[in-house]
Amino acid sequence: MPSLKDRGFIHPTPSDITPRAVYEGRRELLKGLLAGGALMALGAPGRAQTPHGAKLPGGKSAVDGAMTMEKPTSFDDITAYNNFYEFGTDKSDPARNAGKLVTRPWTVAIEGAVKKPKVYDLDELLKLAPLEERIYRLRCVEGWSMVIPWVGYSLAELIKRVEPMGNAKYVEFVTLADAKQMPYVGSRVLEWPYVEGLRLDEAMHPLALLAFGLYGEVLPNQNGAPVRMVLPWKYGFKSAKSIVKIRFVEKQPATAWVKAAGYEYGFYSNVNPNVDHPRWSQATERRIGEPGGLFAKRRQTLMFNGYESQVGQLYAGMDLKKFF
Numbered sequence: 332m333p334s335l336k337d338r339g340f341i342h343p344t345p346s347d348i349t350p351r352a353v354y355e356g357r358r359e360l361l362k363g364l365l366a367g368g369a370l371m372a373l374g375a376p377g378r379a380q381t382p383h384g385a386k387l388p389g390g391k392s393a394v395d396g397a398m399t400m401e402k403p404t405s406f407d408d409i410t411a412y413n414n415f416y417e418f419g420t421d422k423s424d425p426a427r428n429a430g431k432l433v434t435r436p437w438t439v440a441i442e443g444a445v446k447k448p449k450v451y452d453l454d455e456l457l458k459l460a461p462l463e464e465r466i467y468r469l470r471c472v473e474g475w476s477m478v479i480p481w482v483g484y485s486l487a488e489l490i491k492r493v494e495p496m497g498n499a500k501y502v503e504f505v506t507l508a509d510a511k512q513m514p515y516v517g518s519r520v521l522e523w524p525y526v527e528g529l530r531l532d533e534a535m536h537p538l539a540l541l542a543f544g545l546y547g548e549v550l551p552n553q554n555g556a557p558v559r560m561v562l563p564w565k566y567g568f569k570s571a572k573s574i575v576k577i578r579f580v581e582k583q584p585a586t587a588w589v590k591a592a593g594y595e596y597g598f599y600s601n602v603n604p605n606v607d608h609p610r611w612s613q614a615t616e617r618r619i620g621e622p623g624g625l626f627a628k629r630r631q632t633l634m635f636n637g638y639e640s641q642v643g644q645l646y647a648g649m650d651l652k653k654f655f
C-alpha cells in the first residue's frame with residue numbers, strides 16, 4: 332500500500348502547525364479584548380476556557396522519578412495547547428472540538444497474547460489499582476515541553492492482571508476513531524485509528540502511566556479522556572489518548588506515525604538531544620507558559636527527558652541513532 336507521503340500528503344512541520352507566535356498573538360488579542368470588555372460582544376473567540384471536571388485525586392507515588400520538582404504548567408495551558416489530530420491539527424482545535432466527545436460508558440478491550448483477555452469497563456479500570464499523582468515532564472517532538480500533574484497508576488498493574496503469554500513481545504494501543512464525534516477522522520493527516528506501541532518491557536516500566544486525570548480532576552477530553560498513556564521519557568506522540576484497545580502481540584506494531592513518516596518518527600522515539608529530527612534539532616526545548624513566549628530562553632533537552640537513571644537500562648547496548 333502506498334504511504335501517505337506517496338499519496339501526496341506532506342506532513343506538517345512544527346512551524347506549519349500553529350506557530351506559537353500566532354497562538355501567542357491570539358492570546359494577546361484576547362487579553363486586549365478582555366480589557367476592553369469587547370469579548371462578550373464577540374462571543375468569546377480564540378482560546379476557550381476549559382471547564383473543570385469531576386474530582387479525581389491521586390495518592391502519593393512511591394515510583395522513582397514520579398515527582399519532578401519543576402513547576403507544573405498551568406491548567407489553562409495544559410488544556411488549551413494540545414495535539415489530538417482526531418480533532419484537528421491546530422493546537423487550539425482539540426479544546427474547541429473535543430468538548431462533545433462521549434467518554435461514558437467507555438470500555439477498554441485487552442486482547443491478543445494474554446491468558447486473561449477481558450473487556451474492562453472504565454469504572455472497573457479506575458478501581459483496578461490505587462490512583463497516584465505523578466508530576467512528569469512531557470517533551471513533544473516539535474520542540475516544546477510542559478510539566479503535568481497526572482493521576483493514574485502504572486500500566487504494569489493492568490498488564491500483571493491479564494498475564495501476557497511468552498510470545499507477547501509488544502503492546503499495541505488502539506485509540507477511538509469515531510468520525511461522528513471526531514471531525515478529522517477520515518482526513519488524510521494520519522491513518523486512523525491512531526495506533527501506538529511499546530516493547531513489553533517498556534510497557535512494564537513503573538513510570539509508564541495509565542492516566543485518567545490531571546490536576547486532581549478527570550482528564551479534559553482534549554487531553555485524552557477518559558484514559559490515555561503517559562510515557563515521560565518518550566516524545567509526546569507515543570502517549571496515545573482515548574484508548575479503546577490494548578493488544579499484546581509478537582511483532583512490532585505498525586504505529587500511526589511510523590506509517591505516516593517512518594523516516595522522521597521512529598518506533599522508539601525516546602527523547603534524545605543527540606539525535607536530531609531530519610528537519611530540526613532536538614537539542615533544546617521551549618517550556619509552554621513561560622514568560623517571553625517564543626522569545627523565552629530555550630532549555631537544554633535532557634537524555635530520556637531527564638529519566639535516564641530510571642529507564643536507561645531498557646536500551647543498554649542499543650544503537651540509539653539506528654533505533655530512534
Ligand code: MTE
Nearest residue numbers: 413414415416471506525567568570571572
Ligand atoms: N493520541 C491520539 N489519539 N491522537 C493524537 O493526535 N497526539 C500525540 C499524543 N497522543 C495524539 C495522541 C501527541 S503528538 C502529543 S504531543 C500528546 O498526545 C499531547 O498530549 P497533551 O495534549 O495532553 O499534551
